[in-house]
Amino acid sequence: DIVMTQSPDSLAVSLGERATINCKSSQSVLSTSNSKTYLAWYQQKPGQPPKLLIYWASIRESGAPDRFSGSGSGTDFTLTISSLQAEDVAVYYCQQYYSSSYTFGQGTRLEIK
Amino acid sequence: EAQVVESGGGLVQPGRSLRLSCAASGFSFANYAMHWVRQAPGKGLEWVSSISWNSDKRGYADSVKGRFTISRDNANNSLYLQMNSLGPEDMALYYCAKDLGDGYSHEAFDIWGQGTLVTVSS
Numbered sequence: 001d002i003v004m005t006q007s008p009d010s011l012a013v014s015l016g017e018r019a020t021i022n023c024k025s026s027q028s029v030l031s032t033s034n035s036k037t038y039l040a041w042y043q044q045k046p047g048q049p050p051k052l053l054i055y056w057a058s059i060r061e062s063g064a065p066d067r068f069s070g071s072g073s074g075t076d077f078t079l080t081i082s083s084l085q086a087e088d089v090a091v092y093y094c095q096q097y098y099s100s101s102y103t104f105g106q107g108t109r110l111e112i113k
Numbered sequence: 114e115a116q117v118v119e120s121g122g123g124l125v126q127p128g129r130s131l132r133l134s135c136a137a138s139g140f141s142f143a144n145y146a147m148h149w150v151r152q153a154p155g156k157g158l159e160w161v162s163s164i165s166w167n168s169d170k171r172g173y174a175d176s177v178k179g180r181f182t183i184s185r186d187n188a189n190n191s192l193y194l195q196m197n198s199l200g201p202e203d204m205a206l207y208y209c210a211k212d213l214g215d216g217y218s219h220e221a222f223d224i225w226g227q228g229t230l231v232t233v234s235s
Contacts, residue, residue: 038220049226050225051225052213052223055213055220095221095222097220100170101174104159105157106157107157107158
């Protein structure tokens with residue numbers, strides 16, 4: 001299985017500041033057949049199901065605020081929140097869907113400093 | 114509005130069985146692969162199982178292979194997870210999720226339900 005490793009495990013950022021979460025896959029999730037990167041990011045707030053934020057590594061899901069952006073390629077990926085808002089407090093997960101044995105990162109807890 | 118609603122969770126003794134259901138609405142259910150994902154209390158997300166739009170492809174996590182069976186009824190917009198030989202390690206909130214891509218395209222999970230809780234205890 002492809003192992004997804006996120007860093008850091010937790011993060012505290014001041015309101016209005018940038019937050020950066022990293023995700024590394026144990027093997028490339030870039031398909032050479034269609035040049036697509038099979039990487040998604042989810043946000044999970046307390047007591048709620050996960051919500052898709054980013055797919056194909058950098059495509060923002062409809063309704064996701066534009067302060068959220070995804071980048072990276074191959075095995076190294078980043079979720080960036082450009083200006084942290086109070087409502088962004090959540091756990092964030094990366095997921096690979098390159099393999100049909102889908103795997104998630106362990107999660108990164110984002111808090112307000 | 115596209116949505117999925119899980120049901121069927123509850124308290125079950127170790128070694129017993131349980132069948133989860135997921136009712137879909139607001140989208141063409143028959144066109145999309147569907148997934149089950151679970152989350153143990155205070156833990157992260159774990160993919161459990163997936164089924165293609167026409168049921169000809171099914172996948173399972175190693176942790177449930179041979180014990181769980183995924184199925185769907187496209188005529189009734191429903192997804193199921195039959196869980197046998199349940200153990201304490203299966204105790205979790207089980208989410209039903211829709212695949213973003215249609216047909217055989219396997220993509221991210223764009224629609225999630227609120228989950229149904231499975232508790233395994235004697």
